[in-house]
Amino acid sequence: MSTSMPFDAGTTLLSDVSAAVKTAGRTLRDRFTPTARGVSLSEIVREIHANDEAVLNVLREPLLRARPGSQWAEDELAGGPLPAGEWWVVDPAEGNINHVHGMEDWAVTATLVSDNLPVLTVVHLPLTGDTYTAVAGGGARLNDRPLKVSAKTDLGAALTGTGQASPAENERTFRRIGESVTAMLTSGLVVRVSVPATLQLIHVAAGGMDAFWQFSDVRSGLVAGALLVSEAGGTVTDLAGEPWTTGSRDFLAAAPGIHAAALKVLSPIA
Template structure:
């Protein structure tokens, strides 16, 4: 396998991945409607799968081709550590539930993960035309402009967020979400609860939000944002304060000035 991050061909690989993700984004944009699609659960699930299949048809082969020897993480809702080596962790419709309900908060993401750490990512928002990119040790950007996390140092002034990673989480996870939101409502300025995770994490990377936490290890919703936030100068850990990787069971990404305070509050709900 070729040597990677930092890697001399990084700009070429990033350009190739960006082109593939933008093409996939065009496919997802063409499927968008201004109204909700599906009434029954079966109909909604069918629409979600149709979106995934349409995007993967144009995204999978180009990504595997531009990184020879890489493998594909099949289940976008899976969590936990991956085997050693390079893996593409892709969400063909991040925020798929929003897409099928006629809302605007969705994206296409592709992240190259090496030995359970993200090393290159592209997030395309087809409705706005914005593309967020990051390479390990190479910074984070939106449309080529550098990103920088918030300079806030007071949790009481912070806009912070969380969300549900997937349907059917355990009762314990739902209880932790509720308890943590309650705790943060009493300590932050405003708490935002929404999906998908990536759409909140790009705001953290850009300094528009100050922190995001999640009680889940669904890797496809976290790897892009984790790399974007860390490369924009943020701090990304689990809720014990250890550096986050795809094997971590929970997640916190924050501006450095409020990370410690947020971690202290969230650790009481763990």
């Protein structure tokens, strides 16, 4: 992934977006319980939708107001390219399935996408208070600390990860996930298979993990992490090695020293 020029966020946009996402995070934190909510599938889905609705009610208007002329990408699980212009791609509860099961791996994310490339993002973890931010051409940060990807050059020493983008993936995608995990277990050191994507990608950006891949084009789980990793010095492509955009069918974000080796392992899996 690359941008042709640095994004001019002005003097207040990042702070305005951060404030909106943190406010939304408090709403999601207040809905959290340390025990699972819902037993049947219908109950779980109802809890997930309730989380989304509660957070969007406090997030949508502040974001649209912060960037006049921007538009809202409605479908959280949608993939493929967006129309030209600036769009907010938001996941009101990234890791929603974890939230409703009383687990702690969840966040609120908001990313401004311009002509199918992410240019500004905020990822807030309400339980820890940590906030990850990035602006195209301006670097990536955890709170006030700059982020830098791993310096590893040996895939055999790499901690990598993947996961499914949604429960509704098709059988071919599930098969590719399984084959890719086997291939990377053979070639790498350790593979994490978990959701959500953003919670793995923040570790890639911070240098704790070395690569993350996904056989999916679901935008909301990838745009924030793509920008964070890229601005932290990582390489973000599709699995053909082409620069990643929201129109790409699959995704690889890696430390530059192992990207080519990871691509060699993953690209044959069709």
